[in-house]
Amino acid sequence: MNRRDRKIGSFLIYAFSVCWILGFPIWADPVVATEKSAETTAAKAGPDLDPDPDQRCGELLSSQAWFADNQRFYDELPARDFMRRAHDCGLLHSPDLKVPMVQYYLRNILGKAGRTRPTRVVMEIGSGYGRILHELLNQFPGIEKVHAVELSGNNAATLRQVFGKHPRVTIRNENILNTTIQNSTVDVALWMWAGFLEIPPEQKPRALRQVFFKLRRGGVLIMDLPVSTVVVRTPVMKGSADFRDLQMVQRPGAPTLHLHFVTKETLIEWAEIAGFKYRGSIGYTADPPANTERNLHLFVKN
Numbered sequence: 001m002n003r004r005d006r007k008i009g010s011f012l013i014y015a016f017s018v019c020w021i022l023g024f025p026i027w028a029d030p031v032v033a034t035e036k037s038a039e040t041t042a043a044k045a046g047p048d049l050d051p052d053p054d055q056r057c058g059e060l061l062s063s064q065a066w067f068a069d070n071q072r073f074y075d076e077l078p079a080r081d082f083m084r085r086a087h088d089c090g091l092l093h094s095p096d097l098k099v100p101m102v103q104y105y106l107r108n109i110l111g112k113a114g115r116t117r118p119t120r121v122v123m124e125i126g127s128g129y130g131r132i133l134h135e136l137l138n139q140f141p142g143i144e145k146v147h148a149v150e151l152s153g154n155n156a157a158t159l160r161q162v163f164g165k166h167p168r169v170t171i172r173n174e175n176i177l178n179t180t181i182q183n184s185t186v187d188v189a190l191w192m193w194a195g196f197l198e199i200p201p202e203q204k205p206r207a208l209r210q211v212f213f214k215l216r217r218g219g220v221l222i223m224d225l226p227v228s229t230v231v232v233r234t235p236v237m238k239g240s241a242d243f244r245d246l247q248m249v250q251r252p253g254a255p256t257l258h259l260h261f262v263t264k265e266t267l268i269e270w271a272e273i274a275g276f277k278y279r280g281s282i283g284y285t286a287d288p289p290a291n292t293e294r295n296l297h298l299f300v301k302n
């Protein structure tokens, strides 16, 4: 290599270093370039709004408005109509609590009070008119305390009428997202009858994290969800066929209940991000007249 070649080589190294430090693109990265041009095209095209309003309710409503509507839905639902809905959904006689996997976990954790640990604490998220509470207290005398967390003042009042004097039940008229239950004190969290669908999409990961914080190590979360492929076009339900954004009304002009479905895969992903270990799912069939397929999902805080 002569002197001239060495000079050219040094100049090229110098020029390359300057470009590198200043961040000039020396060669185009095809992936970045494609993403950039896609972003520009999207920005020019504006937001992708679906013209069907049924498809949009989850995206356009604020969480505050979502919860306010859902609270009003239950505040205006008399307890006897709520029970009729439980009957129509095939859940009135609690087939969910009879599922062997649920019994196994509940018996293992709640059936041994006083032997290995002084207290066994349950948190029910969205206790409604008290369907699950009633069964729990009957079936598991080892329970020391049940926190019934309920968003609707109307449902909380129904719960107080039935369980208000029960020494082991605390009724909390709260949103699960802001519950004042002490962290790391709960052995079992139950979220039944698809209550998780009633959380707005953007708050779902936070809600799972909140439940995670409330559980002790070794505590479990049991969650019921319907199977996702239900097609919903009935007089009381409007929504996309994959159950993504669904609205339910009791009658025209009555308050709307907003529901948002997650697939099992997404639920597991979000629960694991919240810190849970996924333990499994089991299908069961609701009682007649519904006879619908439902799933129970189980997560543990290790």
Ligand SMILES: C[S@@+](CC[C@H](N)C(=O)[O-])C[C@H]1O[C@@H](n2cnc3c(N)ncnc32)[C@H](O)[C@@H]1O
Pocket: 070, 074, 125, 126, 127, 128, 129, 130, 131, 132, 149, 150, 151, 152, 155, 174, 175, 176, 177, 191, 192, 193, 194, 195, 198, 199
């Ligand atoms: C479908 S009902 C289920 C009732 C009961 N868990 C059962 O299985 O019979 C859902 C309940 O969750 C309550 N709920 C909805 N969102 C809530 C929230 N963010 N925090 C607490 N409760 C909530 C509703 O008011 C309603 O009572």
